[in-house]
Amino acid sequence: MVHVVAVVHPHVFTTTAVELLGLGIFAGWLGAVVGIGGGVVIVPALVLAFGFDTRAAVASSLVAVVATSAASGSAYTGSGQTNMRLALVLEIATTVGGLAGGIVAVLIAPKVIDGVFGAVMLVTAALMLRGRSEEGEGAEEAAGEPAPATGAVAPSAAGAASGGLAGAAGPGGHGASDEAAALVASGERTGWEERGHLGxxxxxxxxxxxxxxxxxxxxxxxxxxxxxxLLSGxxxxGGGFLKVPAMHLGMKVPIKVAAATSNFMIGVTAVASLFVYFTRGYVLPFIAAPIALGVAVGAYVGAKSSQHFSGRALGRILAVVLVFVAVQMALKALGIVSA
Amino acid sequence: MPEETEHRGTPADPRTNTVVKVVLRVGLTGSLLLLVAGLVAQLATARHVAVDVRMFHVFGAPSLGEALMGLGVLILTLTPVAGILSVLGNWLLRERDRGFSAVAAIVLVVLAAAVIVGFLG
Incomplete structure (x- = not known):
């Protein structure tokens, strides 16, 4: 069993903790404004700028993913947009993949992870540029806004709730429909899932x-x-960049439900591989703690301030940065540069 | 594009989502408080950080700061698991939805397998 013991001088710890907190805040803020997970920023920064072991960096990033998921997931779950049945059905495959990813990660050489990470960053950058260009063309349909559901347009949330659920409950429906309608009407919830089905x-x-x-x-x-x-582990x-399109485009789930459901899922997925990292000693609290704290603060600030920034412009800048960092990770994987 | 559908089915019990929301918020808040306390304690005592954080070893950490940080990370990690447990409880006891209860149980089994694999590896 791998046994990691890190010894850090107090002065170094103080300085590093503040820097890591700043990194977490930046990653959380950027993630909230641009709409990506913080992992693509956190892992390369910890490896290239701080010189941490790649697996310790991945484990810290997974802790941040769990924090992000718990924060945003609780908000979406409370509003009723998260489909828990869909989330857990897909989690059967995702947690198996996460477990496999965690096992592979602790068995292979870190430079292989660096190389794969560089490749994934390039793909993420390309997807971001492509997504932003579609957004720029004003393609609302491409962005995933669903068409109105058949015969269900209502002038108000209260009307929609009572009208929609009256049809929904039908014969044999239970009291939950009345409660759900009341919650939507009061503005406490905006959605609900179907009992016994993935809908x-x-x-x-x-x-x-x-x-x-x-x-x-x-x-x-x-x-x-x-x-x-697998990629998450x-x-x-987080892997949301794959799950959301799969749910929306492949499974015909509305984009808002897909995004909310993915937010809950990424935390559970991260836990599957995090358990492996944890038991192997790669989760170092003096790295993970300030990162997780920073991400939570940054995500909150980002959500509050997102309207003041151009997500499109930031996305383009981030894509360019990702390409640069991807090249650095690839060079590190090839042994041409060291952290 | 989502399919337009006439399916309206029976709405699930909204209390399930409410319970999950509360569990996630309590877990997140508790763990973040522990992480803050751990960082402050560690910075205040200014000791060398010697970290051995294999799972469940956090209680044997050499300083209060390290123990609190380790515990915070552990609780944060267990928060989504608690969320799934609460979903399972609601689906099984309140909604009596055995099919999806089995799905939740399978996910928990995979997560338990991750712990076992980690220890055995």
């Missing part, structure tokens, strides 16, 4: 309509979720 509904406040959905092609979700879990990223 549900939510009230789209922006467009003033009720969206009813049911997931299809589960095999696509499982296949992509496994790969997302291997690289310390």
């Amino acid at each position: 549900g509904a939510y009230y789209d406040l922006g467009h003033g309509r009720l969206v009813v959905y049911r997931a299809v092609r589960l095999w696509i979700g499982w296949a992509v979720s496994f790969v997302a879990g 291997l690289l310390g990223v």
Whole structure:
């Protein structure tokens, strides 16, 4: 069993803790504003700038992923947009992938992880540039806004809730429908999931309509979720960049539900591989603690201030930075540069 | 594009999501408080950081700061697991949705396997 013991001088610890806190705040803020997980920023920074072992960096990033997921996941879950049934069905594949990723990561050489990370960063940068260009063309449909559900347009949340759920409960429906309708009407919730099925509904406040959905092609979700879990365990990223498109484009789940469900899922997935890192001694609290704290603060500030920044412009800048860092990681993997 | 559908099914019990929300918030808040306390204690005592944080060894940490930080990370890690446990309890006891209860149980088994694999590896 690998046994990691890190000894750090007090002065170094103080300085490093402040720097790590700053890194976490920046990563959390950027993630909230641009819409990506902090892992693509945290892992390369810890490896290239701080010189930490890649696996310790991945483990710290996974702790930050759990913190992010708990924070945003609780908000989405409370609003009813998270589909817990869909999340846990897909989690069967994702946690297996995460476990596999964690096992592979502790067995292979760190430079292999560096190389894979560089490749994934390049793909992420390309997807960001592509996504931003579609956004710039004003393609709302491409961005995933769902069409109104059949016969379910209502002038108000209260009307949508009572009308939609009246049809939803039907014969044999239980008292939950009344309670759900009351919660939506009071503004406490905007959605609900369907009992016994991978479906549900939510009230789209922006467009003033009720969206009813049911997931299809589960095999696509499982296949992509496994790969997302594998990458999460291997690289310390959330994997939402794979899960959300798979749910939305592959399984026909509305983008808002897919994003909310993914937010809950990334935390559970991270835990699967984090257990392996934990038991092997790669989770170092003096790295993970300030990073997790910083990410939580940064994500909160980012969510509050996102309207003051151009996500499109920041996304383009970040994509360029990701390409640069990806090259650095690739060079480190090849042994051409050292951290 | 999501499929337009006439499926309206039976809405699930909204209390499940509410319980998960509370569990996640309590776990996150508790762990962040421990992380802050651990960092402050560590910085205040200004001792060398000698970290041995294999799972469940946090209680044997050489300083209060390290113990608090390790415990904070451990609680944060267990928070999503507690969320799934609360979902399982609600689906099984309140909604009597045995199919999806089994799904939640399978996820918990995989997570337990991760701990076992880590120790055995």
